[in-house]
Structures are given as C-alpha cells and as structure tokens.
Amino acid sequence: MTRFDGVRALVFDVFGTVVDWREGVAREAAPFLARHGRHDVDPHAFADAWRARYQPAMEECRSGRRPFTRLDVLHRENLEAVLADLGLDPRRIGEAELDDLNRAWHRLDPWPEAVAGVTRLKRRFTVAPLSNGNIALLTAMAKRAGIPWDAVLGAEVAQAYKPRPEAYLRTAEVLGLRPPELCLVAAHNDDLRAARAAGLVTAFVPRPAEHGTGQTADLTPVEPWDAVARDFQDLAHRLGC
Amino acid sequence: MTRFDGVRALVFDVFGTVVDWREGVAREAAPFLARHGRHDVDPHAFADAWRARYQPAMEECRSGRRPFTRLDVLHRENLEAVLADLGLDPRRIGEAELDDLNRAWHRLDPWPEAVAGVTRLKRRFTVAPLSNGNIALLTAMAKRAGIPWDAVLGAEVAQAYKPRPEAYLRTAEVLGLRPPELCLVAAHNDDLRAARAAGLVTAFVPRPAEHGTGQTADLTPVEPWDAVARDFQDLAHRLGC
The missing domain is CATH 3.40.50.1000 (HAD superfamily/HAD-like)
Incomplete structure (x- = not known):
C-alpha cells in the first residue's frame, strides 16, 4: 500500500x-527582435525578462488587489512592459504582431x-x-x-x-x-x-x-x-x- | 465563403x-430496480422520469433562486425525488448505491x-x-x-x-x-x-x-x-x- x-x-x-517555456519563447522572440533591429538583445534573456514578471503579476490577483485575470492578459501586459524596458514602444508595433508574440506561450x-x-x-x-x-x-x-x-x-x-x-x-x-x-x-x-x-x-x-x-x-x-x-x-x- | x-x-x-442518455440510464436502472424488487417499474420509464426533473432543477439556478450548482448534485437530488415517487425510501438504500446509480450519467x-x-x-x-x-x-x-x-x-x-x-x-x-x-x-x-x-x-x-x-x-x-x-x-x- x-x-x-x-x-x-x-x-x-x-x-x-x-x-x-524558455526555448519556446526565445525561438519566437528571435525573429521579432530581428524585425525590430534589436540584434543586441539575446532572445533567451528576453524570455527570462518576460518570465520574471510572471509571479509579480499573479501576486496582484492572489493578494486580492486585482480580481482574477487570465494569464493571456497578464502575459500581454508583461510583454508591453518588457518591450518598454528595452526602449521599444508597444504602440508602434501593432496589435496583431503583439498578439502573435503573446501566443508564443500557446506554442511551447x-x-x-x-x-x-x-x-x-x-x-x-x-x-x-x-x-x-x-x-x-x-x-x-x-x-x-x-x-x-x-x-x-x-x-x-x-x-x-x-x-x-x-x-x-x-x-x-x-x-x-x-x-x-x-x-x-x-x-x-x-x-x-x-x-x-x-x-x-x-x-x-x-x-x-x-x-x-x-x-x-x-x-x-x-x-x-x-x-x-x-x-x-x-x-x-x-x-x- | x-x-x-x-x-x-x-x-x-x-x-x-x-x-x-436514455438507454444508458435504463441499462443501469434495470439491475438497481431488480435488486429492490421493483420489477413493476420499466427502466426506460425510470430514465424518463429522472430526466423530466432535469430542466426544472436547472431552472432554479438559471432564475437566480439558487446559486449555480453542478449537475451531479442536481441529478442526485432528482434521483431521490424519483425514488420517493416510486415509494422507495432513499435513506434505506444507502449512500454508496445511490452514488453509483447517480454516476450512470458518467457512463453513457x-x-x-x-x-x-x-x-x-x-x-x-x-x-x-x-x-x-x-x-x-x-x-x-x-x-x-x-x-x-x-x-x-x-x-x-x-x-x-x-x-x-x-x-x-x-x-x-x-x-x-x-x-x-x-x-x-x-x-x-x-x-x-x-x-x-x-x-x-x-x-x-x-x-x-x-x-x-x-x-x-x-x-x-x-x-x-x-x-x-x-x-x-x-x-x-x-x-x-
């Protein structure tokens, strides 16, 4: 027993x-970064930076400061924050491209x-x-x-x-x-x-x-x-x- | 297009x-009714009687009179009501046997x-x-x-x-x-x-x-x-x- x-x-x-998740996100971040002329950014470091915002974003919901919000939404907010940290303006990239990169997490x-x-x-x-x-x-x-x-x-x-x-x-x-x-x-x-x-x-x-x-x-x-x-x-x- | x-x-x-659902419930109701000496009850009529309570039970939740309650619970309440209508006392049948018959809906x-x-x-x-x-x-x-x-x-x-x-x-x-x-x-x-x-x-x-x-x-x-x-x-x- x-x-x-x-x-x-x-x-x-x-x-x-x-x-x-790390290889999968890096694989999709690489062509994205190249398209935006950011060959200076390592795609694995980009994946790590995106993932670093995962626990703090969920903590807002766990603590009750924010109602439960599904992860696709948190991932998208976190993506915009990571891009801004790199000096890339999310508003200049376009919804379709951001949505597609956000769905890298669907394709791991x-x-x-x-x-x-x-x-x-x-x-x-x-x-x-x-x-x-x-x-x-x-x-x-x-x-x-x-x-x-x-x-x-x-x-x-x-x-x-x-x-x-x-x-x-x-x-x-x-x-x-x-x-x-x-x-x-x-x-x-x-x-x-x-x-x-x-x-x-x-x-x-x-x-x-x-x-x-x-x-x-x-x-x-x-x-x-x-x-x-x-x-x-x-x-x-x-x-x- | x-x-x-x-x-x-x-x-x-x-x-x-x-x-x-009708054949599946009747198939499991038949030995149950036989065990309880109720050869007079048609297992298909039993299935129909159980199913007849399905919409009214959900309507309690739809109307807001009752909070959302999952179907396994409604099925179980409806089963006890159908048994009572047949003059079978659910309390004399035992939890395990009632639970098992209730799971006939899991085995359709x-x-x-x-x-x-x-x-x-x-x-x-x-x-x-x-x-x-x-x-x-x-x-x-x-x-x-x-x-x-x-x-x-x-x-x-x-x-x-x-x-x-x-x-x-x-x-x-x-x-x-x-x-x-x-x-x-x-x-x-x-x-x-x-x-x-x-x-x-x-x-x-x-x-x-x-x-x-x-x-x-x-x-x-x-x-x-x-x-x-x-x-x-x-x-x-x-x-x-």
Whole structure:
C-alpha cells in the first residue's frame, strides 16, 4: 500500500514541467527582435525578462488587489512592459504582431519524453494540467503538441492562482475527488509544498534545463515527495503504467 | 465563403447529441430496480422520469433562486425525488448505491458513429463539449468512451446553464474566440436557437431515437441552421474533414 493506491488523477504543472517555456519563447522572440533591429538583445534573456514578471503579476490577483485575470492578459501586459524596458514602444508595433508574440506561450514544445509519458500515465489515471495557464492557452498548446489531456483544468477553472490552496482544492472538487485522490506532478518544490499542504499526493520530476545551463534551483527534491522520477517515462514505470 | 470558414471550434451538446442518455440510464436502472424488487417499474420509464426533473432543477439556478450548482448534485437530488415517487425510501438504500446509480450519467455510451466523427472533426477544429454536464461527469464519460475532446467546457466552466446566453458567450471567451468563431453542434432546436442568438454558428444533427421509438420533437430543423447533417460522420464530410 503506497499513497498512490488511492490516487485517481495526476494533475500536472505545465510551464517548466511539461513544456520548455524558455526555448519556446526565445525561438519566437528571435525573429521579432530581428524585425525590430534589436540584434543586441539575446532572445533567451528576453524570455527570462518576460518570465520574471510572471509571479509579480499573479501576486496582484492572489493578494486580492486585482480580481482574477487570465494569464493571456497578464502575459500581454508583461510583454508591453518588457518591450518598454528595452526602449521599444508597444504602440508602434501593432496589435496583431503583439498578439502573435503573446501566443508564443500557446506554442511551447513539450520536453522530449513528455507526450509519451502522459500518454502512458493516462492508461491508469485521469490526466489534466493544473497550471496557472488559462484554458485557451493550455488547449491550443495541447492540440499543437498532441498532449492527450482528459480535461483542461487549472487556475482559470479554479479562479485562483497557485500556490493559493484554492487552486489545488477546487481542482479536486471539480474532478469529484478528495485531495488525496489527486497527485500533483511538478518540477518545482514550491508548487509541491503547496499541493502537499492542501492534502494532495506529490511527484517531483526535475527539469534541470528549464532555466538554461546555469540553473541552480529545483535540481533536487527538498522534501521527501511521494515519488521522485527522472522524467515522465520513469514516473510511468514507477507507477506501474 | 460559408459561415464555417471563420469557425475555429466546434462545441457539442452532449446528452442526446453525443450520447444516448436514455438507454444508458435504463441499462443501469434495470439491475438497481431488480435488486429492490421493483420489477413493476420499466427502466426506460425510470430514465424518463429522472430526466423530466432535469430542466426544472436547472431552472432554479438559471432564475437566480439558487446559486449555480453542478449537475451531479442536481441529478442526485432528482434521483431521490424519483425514488420517493416510486415509494422507495432513499435513506434505506444507502449512500454508496445511490452514488453509483447517480454516476450512470458518467457512463453513457456515445451514438455509434459519434467517437469516429468527433475524431475526424478534431483534425480541423478545436472540439469540446458545451454541455450542462459538470466537469467530473464529462471527463469520466469521455475517458470511458474514448471521446477525444481538446478541452472539457460547459455550464460548470461558464457557471451558467444553457440556454442562458452566458453559457455560450463565456465558452467563447475562455477559448479566446469571438462567438462567430464557435459552432454549436446539437440535436435540439432550442439549444441551437439560443446559440444563434448569442452569435454562434449552428449545426443540427437529429437524433431521432433519443426519446425512444415514439419521439416527436427535434426530428427536423425548425430554422435554417448553418449546417444540417445526418450524423457526425456526415457533418465531418460536409465540413471537409
């Protein structure tokens, strides 16, 4: 009897855990920056700067200073701020081009084994994202990449951003499950800590290249999570799928 | 140029349009009634009686007399009322057995060509339920039957029951689409009328056996819907999938 015997659904963190956001955003930022004559800006640094505004933007919603606002909107505001920091006036770029670059987050590629791993895990478990990404973003990403989610859940369905407890608890509730019947799969110790506090089972899958070659955080589990696996294929093997 | 050139997502009514609720509920009611010695009750009549309480229960939420309450809860209340009408005391039956019968709605079978049709339509369109069913119900149903939805949407995500306009409009919004970029596929003229009023494109697929052999309603389109197809395979053919 392990804690996994009672687990019915695996819910996944997405940015960093399922998909490589840094390479995907850099890939789309590169031609954008070139078009605007900004060969001096490294596309990976651009991706990092955009992502650096992610947590502070969500914190406005978590704190209640701002009503829940879906991530596509926050990403777009953050993009305009990053462009302004670089001396690029968003108003001179045009809505269509900004919208398209903003949808780079809809077109992120999964880590190499992720789709095969989710497909295997789906045999035994209900599989769904529990991401701060919004429904349109996660649906477009899954359709493009072939991620076979059983449902598209997360912050927008819960109307709360992780790591607020409501994000985990309402996800269990809409699946008709108790928290210990859900396992969060994530590459981030903070996310797993909040999931455990809400009563979920936890599985850590490190993604040591999420932040590029110099990554120092989340290389190893900082608590004894219920499962620790090398990647999704290894997790499927460990869970008997 | 047809109205379908701009359509990005097909959203489906589920009960009656994708799945045969009457046969599915009758199939599970039969052994339940037999166990309780009620061979006098026809399982199809039981299914009809349970379904007859569906619209009035949702109307309590639509009218604002009751906050939005997910369908699993309404189905369970309606089940207890139907049992009481038959002189069966729900309190003597036990929670586990009532819960299991209530989940008959999670285990409905699709019409014969429905899964192949959705699979084909998914090549060109984002496909999702726009059902009054809740997320847990629709997710369990799709997993069991192999319906390859791209996302699980509907009343619970919109927090509004069809035919309230919010059910259609919020579904478009969470998909990041304008109403004319969505097409509702349904076997019910009333649902299509409300979808059209909200600005959606409409496709009628009759299901003449939904209510058994004596069905009189929804056998033909009562308005010139944007598409009329024999079944989902025919719809896929007409839409060039």
